[in-house]
Amino acid sequence: MSERLTGLPPVLGAGTRLLVLGSFPGARSLAQQQYYGHPQNQFWKILSTLWQCDLVALAYPDRLQQLQQRGLGLWDVYASCERQGSLDSAIRNPQVNDLASLRQRCPSLCAIAHNGGESFRHARHTQALGLPVWRLPSTSPANASQTLAHKLAAWREAFEAAGLL
Numbered sequence: 001m002s003e004r005l006t007g008l009p010p011v012l013g014a015g016t017r018l019l020v021l022g023s024f025p026g027a028r029s030l031a032q033q034q035y036y037g038h039p040q041n042q043f044w045k046i047l048s049t050l051w052q053c054d055l056v057a058l059a060y061p062d063r064l065q066q067l068q069q070r071g072l073g074l075w076d077v078y079a080s081c082e083r084q085g086s087l088d089s090a091i092r093n094p095q096v097n098d099l100a101s102l103r104q105r106c107p108s109l110c111a112i113a114h115n116g117g118e119s120f121r122h123a124r125h126t127q128a129l130g131l132p133v134w135r136l137p138s139t140s141p142a143n144a145s146q147t148l149a150h151k152l153a154a155w156r157e158a159f160e161a162a163g164l165l
Contacts, residue, residue: 006080007097008035011064012073016106018162019073021126023118024094026086026140034060035074038086040141042148043115046155047072050165071164073106077114077122087142088118099125111162113155115139134158 008025022035029037036043044063048055051070055063067074081094099122102109111131114120116138126133136158137143137151159165 004080004082004093005030007076007078008033010073010075010097010105011035011067012075012102012106013068014106015068015071015108016073017071017108018111018113018159018164019075019102019106019109020113020115020136021099021119021122022074022076022115023088024076024078024081024083024091028086032060036139038141041139042141042151043139045148046139046152049152050156050159071108071162073109077119077125088116088140091118096122096125100128102126103129111158113158113162116143132161134161 008029012019025035026038029035044055053066055066058066075097077096077099078091078094079097082092083090109131111134112126112129113134113136114123115136120135123133123135136154137146139151156165
């Protein structure tokens with residue numbers, strides 16, 4: 001049996017226009033207490049390209065400040081789970097975060113983007129909020145079948161639609 005793991009606190013606020021929902025932080029991210037902490041995860045690289053600024057070079061608190069200034073929030077669909085390793089397929093007994101509270105917590109929210117398939121399995125909860133919901137290709141290193149260019153195009157479309165570019 002695996003130990004129960006607890007996710008990271010949400011990065012969101014009154015100015016959040018687009019919320020990116022992952023599934024649950026990988027082992028490296030949990031150890032660092034940072035969203036998308038694995039160096040091979042393409043999340044920060046994609047945002048750096050979209051916003052034409054090097055987020056990768058910034059300290060983590062400065063990255064989060066850039067996100068919040070630009071209207072982007074981060075969270076995961078799972079608050080906690082049991083898992084060995086980092087793969088979504090190894091997640092057991094997950095507890096879902098309070099996604100229904102997002103409209104209250106983020107009054108400017110205009111869209112939600114699920115980062116990968118495991119997160120998108122909970123789209124029925126986010127679609128119930130009456131906002132556009134995007135299924136984006138996962139930025140995880142486990143999603144090596146899709147090129148960076150393909151991922152970037154999909155992420156650009158969602159960011160443009162939400163007014164973040």
